[in-house]
Amino acid sequence: MAENQRILVCAGTGCASSGAHKIIDVLQDEVIRQGLQDSVSIVSTGCHGFCEQGPTLIIEPQQTLYTLVKPEDIPEIVAQDLKEGKRVERLLYTDPLTKSPATTFANANFFAKQVRVVLKNCGFIDPERIEDYVERDGYKGLANALKMSPDEVVEEVKKAGLRGRGGAGFPTGLKWGFCRNSPGDKKYIICNADEGDPGAFMDRGVLEGDPHSVIEGMLIGAFAIGADEGYVYCRAEYPLAIKHMEIAIAQAEAAGYLGENILNSGFNFRLRIRAGAGAFVCGEETALMASIEGRRGMPTVRPPFPAQSGLWGKPTNINNVETWSSVPHILKNGADWYTQYGTEKSKGTKIFALTGKINNTGLVEVPMGTTLRDILFDIGGGIQNGKAFKAVQIGGPSGGCLPDEMLDLEVDYDTLTKAGAMVGSGGLVVMDETTCMVDIARFFLDFSQKESCGKCTPCREGNKRMWDILDRITKGEGKLEDLDTLENLALVIKETSLCGLGQNSPNPVLATLKYFRSEFEAHILEHKCPAHVCSALLTYSIDEEKCKKCGLCAKNCPVGCISGDKKTPYKIDEAACIKCGTCLEKCKFDAVTRA
Known part of the structure; x- marks a missing residue:
């Protein structure tokens, strides 16, 4: 038995909805029951990213990854793994393509093929404990920035080539410079956490799992720009994200990272949270600021740009969650370190939310320039149920659907734009052959x-x-x-x-x-839908030779449009059929056809 073992239990929104909190409760009782309370600690973390396999837990230092864990599995995990050092094989993640189990978290393809910079702490710290963040070099980027001049900080971000991760991809350092150079003794910064794209949950994962990284990034940006006040504009539909941000802000204030004379530097900064009402358009900068001011969230004509006249008419800089969370790593490790990842014009890494007809849904982080094939098949595990890949919607509702011949396309801002899509905030909705x-x-x-x-x-x-x-x-x-x-x-x-x-x-x-x-x-x-999705174009019929006259189709038809008996094959009245597909679903003999 290893000493000082940690059990990292994902308690992000996805795993929480699958019963993670019950697992934590059972773990706490079982560890005590088996007498391991002095050598085992249980950590409730943010999202590990492996949403399809939740609830998940990782045991350190062994790095064992267990997936789809149920409360009844806990006694076996504690007795066999924690006490005897033997993995519970049946709970290991099995790759859907190679069919081989992952003996550790690090060698699961889903994680092994990623480069986690922004997601470095997600799943490995308790987001409600500032001590966990500091132990993993938290606020070192801020400390480095405060030893530099504001102009030097702006130049370092420019040198890193960080582009806004909210969708437009505008150079972050250039944007900061505009706001810094705008006249005015009062300036604001804003974190745009109004994530509303269907299938997108990148911001939620970071806010829930590593809120201090957002705060630290905003502190560095505020110092560089000359702002003393900031807002995090977060969707009200993200209650756990808001809760963790509120706790993190209070802890940062108590520790001297927020407030007056931060780290004895003379720099002052206050941070507040504003919950949005769920309007997608409030993700647009001018609509977002109108909402913060208490007005209806509607866009306004630009210029003037927010850097010139933003919140309450003052110069304002707005970046999204992932952009702010990237900044501490740049200031801690240097621009040259950051530029080792990515392409010539798209530096660093990008988080994507994999959803749709894919085996491994979840959050992934890869260097810019990674191909769609690598993301969807090496990390994503391929298409569900052995179906053929058809398309991927990239960039949210404002993006584009790319076909299979685009799978080897490198994912970066300029390449995707040329292909008719966009990086956007990072949603990847995968579609198979059954999609119209x-x-x-x-x-x-x-x-x-x-x-x-x-x-x-x-x-x-x-x-x-x-x-x-x-x-x-x-x-x-x-x-x-x-x-x-x-x-x-x-x-x-x-x-x-x-x-x-x-x-x-x-x-x-x-x-x-x-x-x-x-x-x-x-x-x-x-007048046909090749994917058999558009109901108005579908026709259902029953093959008389295959029909076993069991009557299941007629018994389950919601409108009673199927007739027949034990002696006569069943038939569908096409005029009365509402094309719901119930007969196709219920027939056990493949007698019902759809065309």
Whole structure:
């Protein structure tokens, strides 16, 4: 039995919803029951990132990774692993492609292929204990920055090549310099944690698992820019993230990292949290600031830019969670260390949220320039249920769907833009052969048009018209000229919308038209949905030779449109069929077909 063992239990939102807190309770009781309380500590951490396999726990120093843990597994883990040093083989993670178990956390492909900089502490510290953060070199970046001049700090960030991780990819050091050089004796900084993209949870993972890294990054930025006050604007739908940030701010104030005369440097800084009401458009800088001020979150025309006139008319710098969390590592290790990762124009690492039809959903961090294939198959473990990969939506609802021929594309700002997509905040929604690309385009456009603030006509009206066209196509009522109309409308909306929501909302439509035009044409010309998703274009029938006359289809049909008996094969009344697919699901003999 190893001495001073630690059990790191993921208690992030994902694992918590799967029963992580119950596991912690059982662990605490079982460790005491087996007399190990003096040599074993249980640490409730933030997200490990391996969401598909939760609840997860890691035992140190062995680095054993256990996945899909249940409360009834705990006595065996404590007795066999903690006391005898023997791994519980059945709870080890098994790679879905190689079919081999990972004996340690470090050699699981999901983790082994990552380079965790921003996620370095997530899953390995208690986010409610500042001592854990400090023990892992926390606030050393701040200490280094306070020994430099503000201009030197700005130059170091410029030299590192850090680009904003919120989506636009604007150079962070350049942005800081604009705000620093703006006249005014009062300046603000803001952390944009208003993460609203479908399938995105990068900011949530960092805020829940390593809140002090965000605070430290903001402190360094405030010192460089000359700000003495800042805000973290976080979605109210992230209660655990807000809780951990509140605790972290109070602890940082008590330890002298926030407040007056920080680390005896003469530098003063205060930080507050503002909870957003869930409007997607408040992720846009000017709408976000309006919300903080207590006004309706709606974008305004730029210039003036926030660096000139932002919060309450004062120069303001806004970066997102991942950007701020990258800064301490740059100031602690140096710009040259940071630039070892990434490409010529996209330095460092990037966090992505893997969701959709992929085996290993979760948070991953890789160097910029990593290919989509490496992310989706080496780290993500490939497509669920042995299905074929079809597309990946990258960049959220404002991104684009890229097909399988783009799998070897390097993920960086410029390359993805040329391909018709964008890095965005980092959402990767994976689709397989059963996904209809017309329906997907409609889904993302539906999100964007509903989240539009309605201030400008192109976004408010144009996106609704595009959605109407896509809806008609999914019902088999489209025309070939609709495709030209969609493209023309999309270009007008991109060029004339007021803010980034409208300017980028047509991207999913343009990308699917570019790479999956044949699917649109099949809906229009053949009145068929190749993926068998669009219900208006589906036809259900029963093969008389395969029908065993069991009646399961008729018993479960919600509208009673199937007739037959023990002597006669069953038939579906197509006129009455609502195309719900229940008959296909219930038939045990493959007699029901869908076309």
